[in-house]
Amino acid sequence: xxxxxxxxxxxxxxxxxxxxxxxxxxxxxxxxxxxxxxxxxxxxxxxxxxxxxxxxxxxxxxxxxxxxxxxxxxxxxxxxxxxxxxxxxxxxxxxxxxxxxxxxxxxxxxxxxxxxx
Amino acid sequence: xxxxxxxxxxxxxxxxxxxxxxxxxxxxxxxxxxxxxxxxxxxxxxxxxxxxxxxxxxxxxxxxxxxxxxxxxxxxxxxxxxxxxxxxxxxxxxxxxxxxxxxxxxxxxxxxxx
Numbered sequence: 001x002x003x004x005x006x007x008x009x010x011x012x013x014x015x016x017x018x019x020x021x022x023x024x025x026x027x028x029x030x031x032x033x034x035x036x037x038x039x040x041x042x043x044x045x046x047x048x049x050x051x052x053x054x055x056x057x058x059x060x061x062x063x064x065x066x067x068x069x070x071x072x073x074x075x076x077x078x079x080x081x082x083x084x085x086x087x088x089x090x091x092x093x094x095x096x097x098x099x100x101x102x103x104x105x106x107x108x109x110x111x112x113x114x115x116x117x
Numbered sequence: 118x119x120x121x122x123x124x125x126x127x128x129x130x131x132x133x134x135x136x137x138x139x140x141x142x143x144x145x146x147x148x149x150x151x152x153x154x155x156x157x158x159x160x161x162x163x164x165x166x167x168x169x170x171x172x173x174x175x176x177x178x179x180x181x182x183x184x185x186x187x188x189x190x191x192x193x194x195x196x197x198x199x200x201x202x203x204x205x206x207x208x209x210x211x212x213x214x215x216x217x218x219x220x221x222x223x224x225x226x227x228x229x230x231x
Contacts, residue, residue: 022190030158030218034220040223041223042121042210042221042222042223042224042226043162043208043219043221044221045218045219045220048217048218055218056216056218068138089160091162093162095217097217104217105152105164105167106152106162106164106210106217106219107164108154108157108162108163109161110160110161111160111161113160
């Protein structure tokens, strides 16, 4: 099966500019996650969707970050305006609920690396 | 308090040897799951192994096994017969209760040498 697709892989912007990242999850995966991974740290959850509804956005800096998942499939994460500390890799992941070993395992995309100058 | 603690920033192991990567966790929920992911330099997080809190036996997947000690709240990853391709960052993560999101540790960088 096709994996989680993300684009762009790399983006360089200046502070105060805006940027958008796109994610297409594995077909049939109802749950989609955006994680932020700052260099040298573990991934931190920004937002979780179940179909097209938000389940958890408690760590999303809502003054500058926004995300949507229209039609319950692909998703876009936007940053506007960007700050230097937003430099990170933005990882998208998806999962399906169910029973058995493979259920509830997050499958990650390759990530989008953002550099803010 | 940190929910997931990985105290080894970096580890070295010789090829063909076994290595243990440490992970301790903190939760009050009786139902939880523990995961290990590998992140090579390419950046993608690769799922390795899963252990549920109610599982009676330690999980194994090929060369990977999880040493689950519930009373000590530890879930160490054991890699047997290390290969050069095992060089990567390794992250321990936890899911609590009915939530599906994962909380990650800070990771351990493993370097396999000849």
